[in-house]
Amino acid sequence: MKLKTLKLNYFRNYDNGFFEFNDNLNIIYGDNGTGKTTLLEAIHFLSLTKSFRAGSDADVIKNKQDYFQIFGQFTNSKKKEISVNLNYSRHEGKKVFLNKNELKKKTDIIGKIPVIILSPGTQKITEGGPLIRRNFIDRILAQINKEYLIALMEYKKYIYQRNILLNKYREKRINKYDKYIETIDEILIDYAYTIQRKRSECIESFNLVLKEVFKKTSHFNKEVSVKINPNINVDLENFKNVFREKLAAKFEKDILFGRTGTGPHLDHLLLLFGDRDIRFIGSHGEHKILLVSLKMSEGIYIEKNINEKVIFLLDDLFAMLDVTHCMNILKEVGQQNQTLVTTADITAFKKYGFDFKKYNVKTFGLPIGFS
Numbered sequence: 302m303k304l305k306t307l308k309l310n311y312f313r314n315y316d317n318g319f320f321e322f323n324d325n326l327n328i329i330y331g332d333n334g335t336g337k338t339t340l341l342e343a344i345h346f347l348s349l350t351k352s353f354r355a356g357s358d359a360d361v362i363k364n365k366q367d368y369f370q371i372f373g374q375f376t377n378s379k380k381k382e383i384s385v386n387l388n389y390s391r392h393e394g395k396k397v398f399l400n401k402n403e404l405k406k407k408t409d410i411i412g413k414i415p416v417i418i419l420s421p422g423t424q425k426i427t428e429g430g431p432l433i434r435r436n437f438i439d440r441i442l443a444q445i446n447k448e449y450l451i452a453l454m455e456y457k458k459y460i461y462q463r464n465i466l467l468n469k470y471r472e473k474r475i476n477k478y479d480k481y482i483e484t485i486d487e488i489l490i491d492y493a494y495t496i497q498r499k500r501s502e503c504i505e506s507f508n509l510v511l512k513e514v515f516k517k518t519s520h521f522n523k524e525v526s527v528k529i530n531p532n533i534n535v536d537l538e539n540f541k542n543v544f545r546e547k548l549a550a551k552f553e554k555d556i557l558f559g560r561t562g563t564g565p566h567l568d569h570l571l572l573l574f575g576d577r578d579i580r581f582i583g584s585h586g587e588h589k590i591l592l593v594s595l596k597m598s599e600g601i602y603i604e605k606n607i608n609e610k611v612i613f614l615l616d617d618l619f620a621m622l623d624v625t626h627c628m629n630i631l632k633e634v635g636q637q638n639q640t641l642v643t644t645a646d647i648t649a650f651k652k653y654g655f656d657f658k659k660y661n662v663k664t665f666g667l668p669i670g671f672s
């Protein structure tokens with residue numbers, strides 16, 4: 302997939318922005334606050350209908366305006382042109398158009414424009430809590446498997462409804478496991494089964510890619526892997542029965558806490574460095590290299606599964622890695638995939654003799670006050 306042009310209206314600091322990218326390496330540079338990350342964020346919106354930064358969609362609208370719009374023109378590996386347009390307005394919410402047709406379900410766009418985002422914020426994958434790592438695997442699966450995406454969305458929806466019901470029961474002092482809850486639980490059990498099955502399959506095959514990439518990217522003589530500690534820790538054959546029993550057995554406790562305390566929404570994912578959890582032993586640099594390896598592996602893994610090249614969005618790469626690693630990654634990724642990299646310091650490329658011509662680089666200088 303290649304992004305040819307991007308147009309932005311009232312998107313953060315942009316009133317109107319128009320960019321034409323090349324198919325290889327694009328370097329976006331400018332001082333702090335000039336709109337570099339915002340550009341990558343807009344592309345991420347087109348791919349996954351949301352930002353990779355914290356906050357709501359409304360936060361993205363330029364001051365005092367009522368809406369924002371993003372238009373992207375892409376060409377896929379079969380040379381087919383694809384246009385994606387995402388609009389958000391304070392009154393009408395979000396709409397997504399694929400080749401000018403509005404999608405009934407916005408999430409139908411997910412998987413069509415595969416992107417990988419690496420930004421300082423994504424370091425939370427190796428350093429943060431279990432939710433962030435679950436999201437990492439969910440993001441990969443959502444882009445390659447529609448069945449998983451639907452199961453995950455429906456599962457979350459029913460957990461939310463169940464929790465509302467639990468709170469109502471607490472208020473009304475009901476603690477009988479009744480038909481309403483049982484109906485929700487039966488639906489949850491089916492979706493949970495799909496989630497459990499797909500997660501474990503994905504992690505097993507993802508680890509093979511990660512091992513190879515980590516060997517290439519780092520000089521550490523360590524094995525790395527993703528490990529899942531499922532909340533329902535049984536084989537698939539017994540999964541449905543065990544989950545059913547647990548939901549019923551924990552029902553009174555769930556009412557007390559007002560939330561469902563069992564299920565794959567509570568799975569733990571660990572990143573093993575050697576055979577230990579990187580969160581407790583990893584040095585600063587080890588965290589960074591592992592994150593980069595995870596992201597590179599995510600790219601390779603998605604490509605293998607959907608037969609389409611991913612677009613790499615590398616935000617503030619120099620803040621993430623030392624110069625040698627940065628250059629190696631840009632040379633490798635930038636030759637194989639369309640890559641957009643942002644930096645506040647373009648001179649670093651020149652200082653370290655990066656050959657702009659050889660790697661077919663297009664540069665975009667964002668001046669202060671640009672938009």
Ligand SMILES: Nc1ncnc2c1ncn2[C@@H]1O[C@H](COP(=O)(O)OP(=O)(O)OP(=O)(O)O)[C@@H](O)[C@H]1O
Nearest residue numbers: 313314333334335336337338339360361362363364
């Ligand atoms: N909703 C909004 N309306 C107007 N301006 C906004 C909005 N949201 C963010 N901004 C501003 O947009 C500018 C661009 O932000 P962005 O994060 O893209 O900068 P950047 O070039 O990546 O900077 P840095 O080098 O510091 O990472 C910032 O000045 C930010 O305060």
Ligand SMILES: [Mg+2]
Nearest residue numbers: 337338339617
């Ligand atoms: Mg930035």
